Amino acid sequence: MPNITVKWGKEKLSVDVDINESPLVFKSQLFALTSVPPDRQKIVVKGKTLSDSSWNGITLAPGTMIMMMGSAEAVLEAPKAETNENSSTIQTPDGSEIRLVRGIKNLGNTCYMNSVIQSFLNIKEVGSALESYSAKSRSSISDEITLALKHLNGELRSSSLTTAVAPLNMLQNLHRAMPQFSERSNSGSFEQQDANECYVELQRLCLKGLKDSGINIEKFFKGKFIISQKCLEDDSEPEQTTSEDFFQLSCFLSAQVKYLQSGIKEKLTEEITKNSTTLSRDAKWSKKALIERLPAYLSIQMVRFFYKESSKTSAKILKDVKFPMSLDMYDMCSPSLQAKLRPQREAIKLEEDAKVEQMRRIKVDEKSKVVENEDYDELPFSFPEDEGSNNSGFYELQAVITHKGRASNGGHYVAWIKVENKWVVCDDEEVQVVTPEQVLNLSGGGDWHTAYVLVYGPRIVRKYHDMSDSENTPIAEPNAMSID
Incomplete structure (x- = not known):
């Protein structure tokens, strides 16, 4: 990979060139x-103009100087987010500050990748694992x-770069x-790609690379179904029970589906056709899947794209x-699993009841200067043995990864991520603060940004300590926290 010098006006740039990639990748670097x-x-390289698709007739040796001509695009400023170039924070509309979230440059229809990276690296355990990661080898693509x-995570989180x-x-x-x-x-530019396909594959490769180096966080993303199948045409056919791992759930958008949960549930129970040993022929079976293990992080694809036979294109629902x-x-x-979940769900109910009581007391007794109780411990979100x-x-x-457009091989992808309890939209290079209401408005219904991939993390339960005021109700007693 030779290092060359690119002369652009009065500037001279030192660039590493991989001639095994197309010239368009090199142009994306520039x-x-x-x-x-x-x-x-x-x-221009020694009197020859470089095309987008081929290095034919052009040789680059280390130290070669080439010339580039062209004017830069104007840099657009995000209108709603005030950033300070000497700071590592973003000013929000309510006057509070959150840590700086850096944008990612679009290298030509790479918004699908940018939105995936912002969403995936925003997961706490992923960022921590990557900070600790040290490649034992670079023998595989997952490495x-x-x-x-x-x-890339280091660059995005750097406080010294803006x-x-x-x-x-x-x-x-x-x-x-x-x-x-x-x-x-046909013009030589990169084609738009499917963001969910990128998310699933990038997650798989990263988890494998981390696991190979001794850092196993796969369990934070892997759930398990228990699947039962019953023959509908012969009661004597033994019921079949199997298990199946999953790393993502799908929400199918049939005519009846109006909410995420119903779209997921719809495909958990279905009727299939398969062979019956007692009937010695294909028969109708009922198939029901229930979740036997919930992972800490859950990604859900809104199945919006389908192949339209009439136009031979990918269309969008x-x-x-x-x-929610x-x-x-x-x-x-x-x-x-429901039985195992109940103790922590009871702790959540206690937490919510205590918050309601505290707000009631603040409203009723304003003169007592009651303040919100910030004395609490965060309880583990995982089972002790799992x-x-x-x-x-x-x-x-x-x-949330959204898509704006009518087809998966076109349009534009954007990431909307939650950072320190504030929502931020990352539209390639542009980053700005948004409200929760704006995020919920991404549910679809028109040509606006539409939710395509949702990433959910565990709800963190707080166990509050008693305040000095004896009237305060203790919250989440230890016996309510035990898990059978």
Whole structure:
């Protein structure tokens, strides 16, 4: 990989070039450094103009100087988020501050990757694991992807940097892992890709890379179904019970589905056709799946895209399907798991009752200067014997990946992530604070940004300590916390 010098006006840039990649990747590197879009770049190497698709007739040796001509795009400022270039925080409309969330540069239809990275790296356990990660080898693509994510995570969380990150190494490794993502249009630019496909594969490769190095957080993302199948045409056919792991749930958007939970439930019970040993032929079976293990983090795909035979294209279901900030998965769990979830759910009820009582006292006795009780402990969200599980069935929304457009191979993807209890929208380079109401309005129904992938994390239960005022009700007694 030769290091060359690119002369652009009065500037000279030192750039590493991978000639095994297409020239468009090189032009994307220059775009990240100069803000000159690839379609505006004219690159001359020893009198020859570099095309987007081929290095034919061009040789680059270490130290070669080439010339680039082209004007940079104007930098757009986010109108709602006030940032201070000398600070690591963002000013919110209510005057509070949250840590700086850096944008990611779009290298040409790479918004799908940017939205996935912002959502996935916002998961606390992922960021912590990547900070501790040290590649024992770089022999597999999962090692390369994990290392690229580690470096990118460091750049995104750096308090000393304020400009958007250019994910060049990440994009190159993503193309090696998923060659279909390097497809180009007739004009030579990268094709838009499916963000959910990217999310699922990036998560799989990262978890494998971490596991191979001795850091196993897979259990924070892996759930388990218990599946029962019963023949509907012959009662003497033995019922079949199996288990199946999952890393994502799907919400199918049929005509009847108006809410996330009903879209998930709809496919947990279905009728299938399979062979019956007693009848010696295919027969109708009922198939019912219940959740036997809930992971700490749950990603859910809103199944919005389908193949339209008439036009031979991928079409989009625009319908409005509501999703909640707080998700309760209790009704979709097996009876045995429901029994295990009840103690922590009782603790949540105690917490909510105490908050209501405290607000009542503040309202009734304003002159007593009663203040909100901030003296509490956060209880574990996993069962003691099962790290990485969810022990209550309750989840809180942490990220939404949206799509704006009519087809999966077009349009625009954006990440909406929760940072320190504030919502932030990450639209490639632009980052701004938004309200929870704006996030809930992403449920669909038109050509606006529409929720496509939802990422939920565990609800954290607080056990409050008694305040000095004897009238305060103790909250979440120890015996209510025990788990059978």
